[in-house]
Amino acid sequence: MSTWNYYLFVRIWIGFAILLFPLLLRITAPYGRHSSRNWGPMISNRLGWIIMELPSLIVFVGFFILGPNSMNLPMLIFFLLYTAHYTNRSIIFPFRTRTSRKLMPLLIALFAIFFNLVNGFLNGYYFGTVSAGYSIEWLYDIRFILGSILFFSGMFINVRSDNSLLALRKSSGNGYSIPMGGMFRYVSCPNFFGEIVEWTGFAVMTWSPAALAFAVWTVVNLVPRALDHHRWYRNRFENYPGDRKALIPYIL
Ligand code: NDP
DSSP states (O other): OOHHHHHHHHHHHHHHHHHHHHHHTTSOOOSGGGOOGGGSSEEEHHHHHHHHHHHHHHHHHHHHHHSSSOOOHHHHHHHHHHHHHHHIIIIIHHHHOOOTTOEEEHHHHHHHHHHHHHHHHHHHHIIIIISOOOOGGGGGSHHHHHHHHHHHHHHHHHHHHHHHHHHHHHHHTTSOOOOOSGGGGTBSOHHHHHHHHHHHHHHHHHTOHHHHHHHHHHHHHHHHHHHHHHHHHHHHOTTOOTTOBSSSTTTO
């Protein structure tokens, strides 16, 4: 793929996300607590997570490593951060979930596979082939420093909040209870907030169009889901904390 075509593809991909956003605000994605049998054949929730997320890891690693660009310290850092996140998301996280006998529509998994294939390709191909590489001085660049702070803060919030949710299942079986403590004091979905901050940080620290596209898609995926979760909590639990927002403390 020529560089020109690559950048055109990224622009179209970002434009598609922005166009899709108003639609996703009206549709409740039918997985997890919103799972529904109205979306065709169902597959195991755990298997769904693995096959949804693994393509992003495999495609990213393949295009990164097989590209002509050479690996140096900044590139190695980007490689490790992305692969650490996706190793957790595609292999570790699904086995930690307590979702025995839960199902998700196959269609959701197929949509997510497509999204993850494109995302993994755009990022892996950018680092491996399209980018002009990153010099060692990039590690002292303000974008790298600020982006790293955002990335690690977001990752910390995401993993910690996911851990709290997974721990709730120890007491509530396959059901749901009101999460408390940490950032749950302020929002219903701190795990989504952390994920958005994390990928925004990755976009800033790499200053790359591919990571920007992924950050935009993360917002487009997770803002509607956070609003759906928040509404669901408020309907489900009479004693749900009234001052808790959906996603962004004090704001949304
Ligand atoms: P959820 O917050 O819906 O669920 C996370 C896990 O905790 C699930 O196993 C869920 O079970 C369980 N859980 C959630 N709330 C409760 C509760 N109140 N009581 C007991 N158990 C609970 O997150 P998602 O499943 O949507 O996403 C998982 C991760 O993937 C998140 O970190 C998210 O940021 C990330 N993600 C990233 C996307 C992106 O575009 N970058 C897109 C989607 C997700 P169950 O599944 O049974 O509801």
